[in-house]
Amino acid sequence: MLGKMKRILIGKPMKSAELDAEKLGKWKALAILSSDALSSVAYGTEQILLVLVAAGFAALWYSVPISIAVLGLLVILIFSYRQTIFAYPTGGGAYIVAKDNLGTAPSLIAGGSLLVDYILTVAVSSSAGTDAITSAFPMLHDYSIVIALIMIVFLTIMNLRGVTESASVLAIPIYLFIFSIAILIISGGIKFLAGGMEAAAPEFGTSMSHVSLFLLLKAFSSGCSALTGVEAVSNAIPNFKQPAEKNAAGTLMLMGCILGAMFIGITLLAYGYGVKPDPKATVISQIAEATFGRGTMYFIIQGVTALILFLAANTAYSAFPLLSFMMAKDKYMPHMFMVRGDRLGFSNGIIFLSVMSALLVVGFKGNTESLIPLYAVGVFVPFTLSQLGMMIRWIKVKPSGWRVKLLVNTIGMLTTLSITLIFIFTKFTQTWVIFIFLPLVVYVFMRIHRHYCNIADELRIDIQLEKPVRKGNTIIIPVAGITRVVMNTISYAQTMSDHVVALYIGFDDEAIRKMEQKWEEWNPGVRLVVIKSRYRSIMGPLKKFIDTVEWKTAETDHITILIPQFITKHWWQNVLHNQTSFMIRAYLINYKDVIVTTVPYHLNR
Template sequence: MLDHLWHLIVGSPLPTQSLSRERLNKIRALAAFSPDALSSIAYANQEIYLGLALAGSAGLAFLWPIGLAITGLLLIVALSYFQTIHGYPSGGGSYVVARENLGTIPGLIAAAALIVDYILTAAVSLTAGVAALASAFPVLWAYKVELAIVLLIVITVVNLRGLQESGTVMAIPVYLFLGVFLSMLGVGVIHLMVGGVRYVPQATLPVLQPITPFLVLHTFATGCTALTGIEAISNGVPAFRPPEARNAGKTLIIMAGLMGTLFLGSIGLTQFLAVIPRADETILSALAHWIFGNTPLYFLVQISTLLILAVAANTSFAGFPRLAAILAKDGFLPHQLAGLGDRLVYSNGILTLAAITGLLIILFNGNTHALIPLFAVGAFLAFTLSQIGMVNHWQRTRGRHWKIKAFLNGLGGLTTGITMVIVGVSKFVEGAWIVPIAIALMTLGFLRIRDHYQDVAQELSLSELLELPALTPPHPRIVIPISGIHKGIVNAITFARAISTEITAVYVELEPGSGEQIQQKWTTLWPNVPLVVLPSPYRSLVGPLLDFLDQTDREHNDGQLAVVMLPEFVPARWWHFFLHNQSAWLIKTALLYRRRRMGFQRVIIDVPYHLRR
């Protein structure tokens, strides 16, 4: 039933041969990898406005200069990642570049930073999307957490259905957003040309802080969240149709151009039209109100903003599972994250990201402004390590125009490194200190996971095994725990007699006197198989059984451990499991994780009996 329900939600399984057909063309790839980058104007513009508004109306005069600086940084980072795509067409982005050129530890730090960035991108995008909708319909503010969780579930299901379907579904909101916002910017420019520039807003803002270099740098750092998501294409190059690197590079240039146009255009119009939002709306909502008034076009802007922010989380759902799969293949994350699911996507990675994102939304009460301080530090740390690694890559491989390529990546590393320091220092007291700690703990976790896999491989290796065990081992001593006398025991007794003559049944007496009736009935049915009744004064099922097993091993002292054969009935419906005490499962768990002396482990044989009704 669970399989049928799963396939109803995500679709029928796809054969591995269909993997090549699941690749994305440039139109679908732009929709799959760019929503985060394109939609970042929604929260980046808001944070820039909130930062400068502390200095009153005079502070808003810095909107345009800060917008220009962030756009210039965007172009540098885009050119740097264009080099990364062609230098590493197999994907992996910052992690692969840093690990191969700077070493394992820098590579893992870059991976941890990217993972933090992906998780926060999903949480911020969904909460900002709900904020855009609530700006148009204020009654929805009370349900912001619930709405964000619903959007998260929808995005998760769409991604579980596969690349082609997610690319197709995401294309609608992405291209709707582009059409609506580019049209709005065009109408705004016409208003500007007709009405002229008005730097001073009609509404006067109170001065809460003086204009200082720190205020400007802090606002710049907050606005740098507009650059998040630009690395997603370099991480997902294998998802493109051949030639992968060429198509990915073109898509990156198109995305960067659209990002710059939307960001600079909206920032410029906000300042030159002197737009001031109400207390219960975002700055983009106020800009749309100024240009379109309270018309259906305004509501279309807000709805398209909600949709693009909702699917902006898709950038994380496209990038996080691929990065997790690469780390898992390298032995730094659980191997389950490396396996393709039924729909040829990394289902375990998608579900993991969804669970962590949902937890963040609930913990931060759906508050975008509270999540923003944690946002950009991880992204710019990954940017910086990647670009420094690319400089080493070009110096090592050389090739045509390698000096120009190294210069571009070096310039990218320098600018993103300086920006990372500004972001970290200016946002430290607002919660950015959490991010370095999280990255350090994740890096240590990666190394511990790798050590575990290496230890397991060494222990399982046959190289230290001098000779194989004998092919004819002695007959095992079999112990059969029973909870009563029923049909489920018959198969276990029959199978035990087929492999051994030393068989003992054990009944743990949880209620005093109950063993006597069991003993009489047992003697009638299987007189040649001894039954031992174990009293349990503290009503423990597992403890007396384990003590009995240890005692019989000591008494026999024959170099082997008794084999435990568990009769277990299997209900016909999944929900029937909750109606039974699962004593067989408890015994199996206790035996499975109980360490034995001299490395021996007790053998457990499960004999199921399937119920029909």
């Protein structure tokens, strides 16, 4: 039944040869990889206004120059990452750049920051999308956590179905969002120029003595949250059709143009309409209501905004599994992240991302706004390391025109480093945890790497000197009685070796006497060894017996434990039986260097 449900939800398995068909063209890639960046239009301006409103309504005019500064940073990042795409066409973004130019520790910081950021992206996006829905339908506010979790499950299933299929479905609402915001900006701009708005905008250029540089820097850093997701294209170059780097660069430029136009448009409308932050209505909600009223167009914009906020998480679903694969390949993450699923996606990475983000949503009760500064720092740390790594690369390699490229990355590095420091100092109460969490993540990566290296060292052999040693085989069969299951196991054991011993562990003299008598009558051609357990334990006497056999035969024989086990016809019938065979198997595999094999006997009723 579970298999059928999996096929319905995820689809039929795909052949490895179909991998090329899963590659993305520019327009599908734009929808999948830019959803995080484009969704920031819905909250980037609001984050600036939330800081400025503390200085009074008149201070909101600062949102315009601050947004222009954010736009300038966007341009720097777009051109910087375009250079990264052509320099590192295998993908991996900041992790690969830092690994190649800065060393192990910086690369792990970059990779760890991005992985954590992708988890935060899903949690923040699903919660932000829920907020957009509850702004339009306040009666759903009590169900915000459930709505967010449903959307995470939906995105998980879509991505498990494969990149191409999810892109085909998810591209529709993303392009609908772009179209709707374009209509909103054009209509709102026309209404503003025609003087049709009711709210008066704060006077531009008003001098305010109580607006400090610290406040402006804090607002600027908050607005930079609109730049999260810009790096996703450079991380996911392997997902593009050939020529991958050219398609990726084109997608990145297109994303930057759309993001910049929408962000500055929404900011200008918010200023022109005199919009200020409202916990019950988002900035876009207020602009749409002021422009169209609470009519059809308002609800369309709210609907597609909620969708894009939800779908922003889809960028993480594209980038997280791929980055996890690269780090697992370098032995810094579990190898399970290297496994492709039935639909050729890295399904373990997708499921892990979903589980972790769902735990964050539940843990913060759907209110993940406090995670946004941490989420932004998680992006700007890799931004900075990537730019620094590219600077070092240009100095080392010195390709044609390297000085101009070095200048672009130097400006990018200094800018993103400044933003990171601003974030840390202006929002230290929300970002201090990064100083504990990032070193912890890097430590975990190092321990994983050490584990894999230790295993490789211990398992490695000298193929010139070391050869397999031919030994005999002593087989031990733990038995609880004389049954068809035991008979089946003995029959199998006798095909493998002449040294077969049945072991019975009894708890009282009467049970032992009966077992010895019945075994003698049956006489299966296998010697029975009986041990009395005074403390009703099976594991202790079994271990001691194996130790004794090992001591006597270690040089000449392998030791195999054959465990008789019957398999019930229905899964629920397992609950009705002792699971001694499972316990013996688990114990011996973990504590003894012996071969442990289960010999199944299937029941028909």
